[in-house]
Amino acid sequence: MATSFSNPFNLTAAGELGNHRESMLYNELLLRNELGRPKNRAYTQVPKDGSFVYGRPNEERFGGADDALHGWPRNLSTTTLPFKSKVKNSERDFMALNRAAVQTGLVTANENYEFRATHDVRRKTAGDEKTRTRTRRIPPSMVFGISTRPSTPIFDLLEHKYQDKWLQDRRKLEVSKRQEESKKRQHLKELRLRRNPNCVYETRASLLRTYQNPVEDAPLWQLPRFKDNAKPSLQTFRSAGARRSAYGNYQSDQIARQGDFGHGVYEPACN
Structure with a gap:
């Protein structure tokens, strides 16, 4: 009796005709049900040699807690340390390149293309500006901590x-x-x-009609024994009349002088 050979691609959407690919036997959308048998889910079997391991693979990381506790390995480069900042690839600054090309006298497209091939200008990243503004110099004499509370004023309390x-x-x-x-x-x-x-x-x-008698100011207080005995030790005028005439001339001379107190220069005559 001859053995019947069944083509596995008969149960696919393409059938025996057309191009056959191995992926068709594992695609749920292309597989068809076999008469009288359950549908094959097209899941691959686990190899029996024991090389298959279930679960997610452990990623090899350098610079973890284990390495920090046991000491950093000597062959570990500084670029793979966890505290090393990543280098940001900044974009080219085409505005600066165009400005530099115009300043050198290059105007055409070919000249600009050659200039950009030989020159490179990068844009500043936002992170660099922040780090520059945040960094500040601390003086060597600076002391950290909380200031000491001033002592209680004992003398004020006593x-x-x-x-x-x-x-x-x-x-x-x-x-x-x-x-x-x-x-x-x-x-x-x-x-x-x-x-x-x-x-x-x-x-x-009514208040203006009433006459108010002038009241002289009270003299300054002096000791009684000095009222009659205390006399000025220096007399610059020869007599009281000479003193009055000198002050009268001084007051009349203030009229022709400038200033609030009449001590300035003489005012010119007005016709």
Whole structure:
């Protein structure tokens, strides 16, 4: 009896005709159901030699906690350390290149192409600007930490200065309250006088009509024993009349001089 050979591509969408690829036997969209049998999910079997390992592979990382505890390996370069910042690839600054080309006298497209091939200008990244602004120089004499609290003023406590200050504040507060009360009383008194129709008010004209006798200022206080005995030790004028005439001439001379006190130059004559 001859053995029947079944083509595995018969159960695919292409069938026996057309191009056959190995990926068709594992694609769920191209596989078809076999009559009277369950559908093959097209999952590959695990090899029986034991080389297959389930799970995700462990990525080999240099510079981890294990290496830090056991010491950094000598063959580890400084570029793979975890604290090394990554180098950012900055873009070319075409505006600066065009400006430099125009300054050198290159205008055509071919000249600009050759200039860009031989010259290179990169744009500044935002990270470099931030690091430059953040860096600052710390003076060598700077001390870190919290400043020491000043000592308690023992002499002020012994002399009861805080008590005296509190008493002074209380006295000032009482004086201010009394002044406010007196102002309120004066204001109420004025209101009562305004409401009284029989009261006579003084006007400016009535005040100007009343004559006020001139009152001389009180002389400065002196010791009684020096009132009659204390005389000036130097007399620059020959007599009292000479003194009066000198001051009169001085006052009359101030009229023709400039200045608020009449000490300036003479004013010119006005026709």
